[in-house]
Amino acid sequence: MSGIFGIYSEKECIEDLVWGTSYLQHRGQKFCGWAVSSDNSMVYETHRGKLREKINFNEVKDVKGKIGLGAVSSGDRQPISELSKYGEFFLVYDGNVMGGRELKEDLLNEGHSFTGYYDPTYIPDNVLIGKILALKGPVNGIVQLSERIKGDYSLILLTRKGIIAARGWGRKPLILGKSEYSYVVSSESCVFPNLGLEIERDVKPGEIVSINEEGFSTLKQLDLKPIKYGTFEWVYTANSSSVIDGVSVEEFRNKIGAILAERYPVDADLVSEIPNSGIGYAIGYANKSGIPHIRIFVKYDYADRSFTLGTEKEREEEAKRKLIPIPSIIKGKRIIITDDSIVRGTQTKESHVPRLKNSGALEVHARIGCPLLRDKCSYGKTTKKKEEILFVKMKMSNDNDVKKYLGLDSVGFALPEDLAIASGKSLEELCLSCWGI
Numbered sequence: 012m013s014g015i016f017g018i019y020s021e022k023e024c025i026e027d028l029v030w031g032t033s034y035l036q037h038r039g040q041k042f043c044g045w046a047v048s049s050d051n052s053m054v055y056e057t058h059r060g061k062l063r064e065k066i067n068f069n070e071v072k073d074v075k076g077k078i079g080l081g082a083v084s085s086g087d088r089q090p091i092s093e094l095s096k097y098g099e100f101f102l103v104y105d106g107n108v109m110g111g112r113e114l115k116e117d118l119l120n121e122g123h124s125f126t127g128y129y130d131p132t133y134i135p136d137n138v139l140i141g142k143i144l145a146l147k148g149p150v151n152g153i154v155q156l157s158e159r160i161k162g163d164y165s166l167i168l169l170t171r172k173g174i175i176a177a178r179g180w181g182r183k184p185l186i187l188g189k190s191e192y193s194y195v196v197s198s199e200s201c202v203f204p205n206l207g208l209e210i211e212r213d214v215k216p217g218e219i220v221s222i223n224e225e226g227f228s229t230l231k232q233l234d235l236k237p238i239k240y241g242t243f244e245w246v247y248t249a250n251s252s253s254v255i256d257g258v259s260v261e262e263f264r265n266k267i268g269a270i271l272a273e274r275y276p277v278d279a280d281l282v283s284e285i286p287n288s289g290i291g292y293a294i295g296y297a298n299k300s301g302i303p304h305i306r307i308f309v310k311y312d313y314a315d316r317s318f319t320l321g322t323e324k325e326r327e328e329e330a331k332r333k334l335i336p337i338p339s340i341i342k343g344k345r346i347i348i349t350d351d352s353i354v355r356g357t358q359t360k361e362s363h364v365p366r367l368k369n370s371g372a373l374e375v376h377a378r379i380g381c382p383l384l385r386d387k388c389s390y391g392k393t394t395k396k397k398e399e400i401l402f403v404k405m406k407m408s409n410d411n412d413v414k415k416y417l418g419l420d421s422v423g424f425a426l427p428e429d430l431a432i433a434s435g436k437s438l439e440e441l442c443l444s445c446w447g448i
């Protein structure tokens with residue numbers, strides 16, 4: 012998972028570039044980096060850690076150049092650079108290459124070499140992609156990439172002349188924006204309001220776009236099939252203020268919350284959420300049911316986003332640390348708690364429910380913004396290990412099993428068709444494979 016951002020500006024771009032990338036921090040917290048191109052040079056830096064902790068705004072503010080890109084990542088270090096007969100470029104990438112080992116073998120057989128990797132059995136996806144783009148040039152390289160990889164991607168390339176951006180089959184978002192003096196491309200539009208940018212449009216699945224002083228132009232439209240939008244972006248991943256493929260993330264979550272209130276009504280004293288991504292569902296549920304929306308957990312603002320951490324133990328510890336309950340509100344209440352999803356169920360079973368009951372909650376009813384996850388995500392989100400998923404690990408067969416195992420008084424999940432209604436897309440257009448569909 013990554014957040015990627017690119018800018019072509021009439022002014023020096025470094026400040027907007029660093030801030031723009033920083034607004035995508037929720038998409039990855041392991042690595043961060045940026046690159047800027049000018050007539051005379053291409054400069055870059057990458058770090059392990061969060062952008063605002065690692066990149067000193069005062070130190071970078073004098074970097075010269077009007078074109079740049081940046082990334083935050085939960086996987087590999089970005090950006091990477093390549094030099095070929097087509098010139099030098101920097102690459103940032105959000106996606107997942109299935110069969111990366113075979114692709115590496117194929118590239119070695121074609122005469123490529125990989126240097127500077129301490130573990131030669133593991134070559135990061137973005138390095139493999141960089142080799143294909145260097146071999147064929149940006150546009151033909153992206154065409155070949157789409158033919159050679161299984162998986163999905165959004166990517167941005169920085170050359171001496173401008174930016175090239177491309178989107179695969181649709182699971183990874185990518186959106187264009189502009190201000191009075193700049194054109195940008197970004198994983199999400201949550202970047203735009205505070206930088207004075209307006210949404211131009213989404214990059215279409217299969218589209219390769221050039222961004223230069225004349226604005227945006229389509230270099231090629233690939234006929235990729237089937238197009239599948241990344242449903243989990245609206246459910247959990249994206250910032251609530253973003254608009255993805257024409258759908259407001261916050262409004263999507265409000266609509267699902269309202270649907271849950273109609274389908275799974277229950278007498279309760281309050282509706283609350285697991286912050287942050289449960290908030291939109293709680294508002295929708297409360298507005299529809301008339302039950303007051305009251306906070307019972309306060310989020311510790313400096314916590315990491317749990318899914319971006321490496322091991323299950325790290326994720327559980329961070330999930331517990333980041334929520335601070337308010338016992339005086341919880342005591343004696345029948346509580347509806349909304350959450351975006353249940354993947355492993357560990358946080359609900361071992362943290363949320365016991366803490367609410369220990370604080371005096373009379374009843375805890377969970378309402379979940381998507382169906383129970385049933386499969387790993389092969390595209391770099393949720394989990395890559397099917398055996399960790401609650402449905403698989405505990406051999407769950409129905410909601411009653413989930414309710415009993417998690418210690419809840421009731422549970423209700425949104426259905427696949429609810430995701431289609433809230434997004435305004437057809438079921439066929441939605442990626443639903445992590446729900447086993």
Ligand code: SF4
Nearest residue numbers: 242243388392442445
């Ligand atoms: S399988 Fe699920 S998490 Fe993965 S891309 Fe599809 S919708 Fe998103």
